[in-house]
Amino acid sequence: MKKTLLLLPLLLAGCSFAPHYQRPSTPPATQWKPVEGWQPAAPADDRPRGDWWTAFDDATLNDLMGRAIARNNTLAQAVATYREARAATKEARASFFPTVSLDGSVTHTATGASRTIVNGSTSSTGSKSSTNYAVTLGASWEPDLFGKVANTVSNAKATEQARLADLANARLALEGELATDYLSLRASDAQIASYTATLAAYQRALQITTNQYNAGIAPHSDVYQAQSQLASAQSDLEGEKRTRTQFEDAIAVLVGENPATFTLPSIGTTWAPTVPDVPVALPSAILQRRPDIASAERQVAAANAEIGVEKAAFFPTVSLSADGGFNNNSLAGLFTSAASLWSVGAQVAETILDFGARSARVRQAREAYNAQVANYRQVTLTAFQDVQDNLVASVVLAKQETLLRQASVAADKSEQSLLNQYRAGTIAYTDVATAQATALTARRALIQAQVDRQNAAVALVQALGGGWQQADLTNGAEAQRAEDLHKAEQP
Template identity: 50%
Template sequence: MPALKSLALAGSALILLSACTVGPAYQRPDVTASAAALPATYKALDGWKVATPGDLIDRGDWWTLLGDPQLDALVAKVNVSNQTIAAAEASYRQARALVREQRASLFPTIDLSGSATRSGGSGSTTSSSGGSSRGQRYQAGIGASWEPDLWGRIRQGINGAKASEQASAADLAGARLSMQGELAINYLGLRQADAEIDLVTRTVEGYQRSLQITQNRYAAAIAPKSDVLQATTQLAGAQADLESLRQTRATYENAIATLVGEPASGFRLAADPAWRAHVPEIPAGVPSTLLERRPDIAAAERRVAAANADIGVARAAFFPTIGLSANGATSGSALGDLFSASANTWSLGLTAAQTLFDAGARKARVEQARASYDASVADYRQTALAAFEDVENQLTAAQVLERRYALLKTSSDAADQTEQMLLNQYKAGQVAYTDVVTAQASALSARRALLTAAVARQTTAVALIQALGGGWKPQA
């Protein structure tokens, strides 16, 4: 009993000591390493404040801002069947399991064992009558061991695993956002190809009519053969452009198939004649708190926290490890003897170990952990600074493209009128066909530039959504 009391007192003291920790307290690092503070607003848009990472905010169905039900259906497939997202989700489950494994180290380990043996032999040494002797033996035992977390090594390991789990969750959100954005970009590219195919097809039909006009005029000796050759050249060039656009469309369609987890050979996405390049309006006062929703920033910050916990784990190696153990065993020649008091044995133990000399290995591990922490801080700062750059670029691009689209619309309307006027004048014999060719080429170029600018505004909106972490509304 005195031994039991002493061991109980020692265990109580160890439990109290286990509240100690030798790891550094974690503080989220500043985004900039210099003393200069981040600006309160973005250059490209007023009314934005500085943000901090927060990866737990729901990003919402941001793609619905583009107003395309077919895109909505494809994104739903990406969320379920995309293999990049599936891999990130598996990594997240692995990180969650690692947290549970680390947490289990806080509790005792209990083992149960049992055995049964039967032995026998023959000869004069075992029996006076020269017969045989056989015997059997049963054993059962139970043991428990526990290493109190005196210096916070286990708790720091748990904190690091939790931070890694949160980083993995952010990686999953980032993979999902990236795949959704990539699908939207490819879908818009496909729809742009469809619109250009339709535009160039109508242009080819117009060029065919122009060729017929020049052939009729040449046959009537009104126009030279060079007009026919020019019209033929222009028509063949437009038809060649049409074939290139069909190849581009097929490439986008195959990319979409891979993103939604389907074989490209069996995937078809029909053209949508009713499709129009709808550009979501960007609210003038979007707050920079949306930058908190960038999963890459959240993941980088959580990895800083995990690296900080690793420093505590490395420091704990300088302190002794102490363990408690308890074992009980019983044995007998029959199963009934296992439960008799005379067959039972027990033991209680207290162990301690301390490394006295390791030629600086522990110190080197602490320095490694500190260096890893510094590297993760630098990665976090670089990620955050790049995010601010990304948002600034996309905001500027959205403003510039809006103005550029208006100018291209004016240019395209004027080119259409010029083309029709010169074609009418050519029919009346007032201008050379060279003027018509030039006007038609300019009109087609202006129409395609206008379409490209419209889709560019859409893709810039998608890029801005991704730069902000997804969605426009902070309360989403």
């Protein structure tokens, strides 16, 4: 009978009241919506998944990415949050084991001298003192009879895994934001170079109209119109310089530097945008690749374990304790058998009446679980939407760039032709001004289309959960999480 009582805690230790966990179902998806003109790209086997931005073939971007990953404060915050969650898991696991304490004390007691008068005579008693030495070793343990500790650990572990996925998501967001800002800055460089060339052409046009006016061939209004167009373009150039500065400042913050001391040299007219082909995984693979989906799923698991924690409150708690030590008024005799003492105890506690508080907490836990399930499904649907939208954007923007390039070439030719006709005096300057404005707009639109294609490629990479590998598109997320875990564990 005694053996049965001793084994009872061990037999009940595996009991858990958390519902059996299954990953929530999501809407079935086996393919992407057909997009005219799109063909699956061949995976770039020479591009490592973690360094997907190297596909843009820009050494400056590669350098900035390294600096951002090492110094970005938002990423550092995500690392610290993950480490905090990992420490919380270790704390929860410690509850499986007894708590052991060691106490030592020395007590010195003294009484003062006293005087007593009896029948007219006085007697005195001297002061007394004593010293007591004690050493006590104690242990207490609350066996996990109904799975409260086990489910608490499961909750903490799932939360830790969610924070690791959040870390991967923070890194992916940082990489995407930095790439977008940098590519936009380079497009701004191209816009500034285009404006600079346009201003030179407008200056020449102003000189032509001035000469025509001085010769009595053209009215003064032609000069005014040329001056207005030149000043307007100069104002637009200043606005573009401001835009570039804003992108430069944003990049400085992302790489952890002071914008006041951070600069990126302009590349002028050497901009040659590269748009990589991004292999698109099947919809089912997105569930394994995207860190935000992984985080949402782990939060569901944590909420499921919390239900078990709250259900365990309906059952009694058992606490076991044991103390042993030595107590003596002599240090030399402290550790003798005569000075030894020990005690063993057990305590059972149960809540008899709480007016529905425990039931309410269980209902709260269940609804928190339902909320996390809904969030997981919403995150998944949003992920599918992100990929589909950016897949369409990649195809449409490629077509637009081709058409805008044709429009820009035609507008440039029209501008030059009308300017020659104006010199010959066969047309009014209004026609030239209109052609010049059309050509400038076409050039700006072409540059914007080019950077939009690059940014769409970045967005598609983010929507897919990161870069790619030729061998396996679905194992990349695990590799990235392992890399993030290794970096997060560094001191």
